[in-house]
Amino acid sequence: MLISSAAVPTYSHPGDAGADLVAAEAIDLLPGERATVGTGVSIALPDGYAAFVVPRSGLASRHGITIVNSPGTVDAGYRGEIRVTLLNTDSRVAYSVAVGDRIAQLIVMPVSRARFVPVDTLPGSHRGESGFGSTGYTAVQSGENA
Numbered sequence: 001m002l003i004s005s006a007a008v009p010t011y012s013h014p015g016d017a018g019a020d021l022v023a024a025e026a027i028d029l030l031p032g033e034r035a036t037v038g039t040g041v042s043i044a045l046p047d048g049y050a051a052f053v054v055p056r057s058g059l060a061s062r063h064g065i066t067i068v069n070s071p072g073t074v075d076a077g078y079r080g081e082i083r084v085t086l087l088n089t090d091s092r093v094a095y096s097v098a099v100g101d102r103i104a105q106l107i108v109m110p111v112s113r114a115r116f117v118p119v120d121t122l123p124g125s126h127r128g129e130s131g132f133g134s135t136g137y138t139a140v141q142s143g144e145n146a
Helices: 057-063
Strands: 002-004 019-022 027-029 034-038 042-044 049-054 065-067 072-074 083-088 095-097 102-110
Touching: 027 034, 027 083, 057 065, 083 102
Parallel strands: none
Antiparallel strands: 002 042, 019 102, 027 095, 034 083, 049 072, 049 102, 065 083
């Protein structure tokens, strides 16, 4: 994959799915605030691939920092800078991002293009039209039976 960047994304450990993206600019995120942060990274993906920008679990669990539009999709035809819209979900504590801080991960994957076929009705399925929460819980919750 072709890349234009001063700081090339790296994988922290063998077998990691996501390569670390770092901040190319410093910002301060007040409680509840969001800001778009540049990474200085531009890539050229081959056709049939997309990159997905996802949050870092450590930032989320320790500081409440997440990505607003996660996963952010980088299409194969996009050549601009990958920018990350961070959100500080902490209601009391500000968070500072310094240049070079790891702020997100980039996952590159093959993607297929669907061929949409309009029909009047869809075939049935075991699940049917059941939506959010329709499969219930897998463990006993708060003393209730599952």
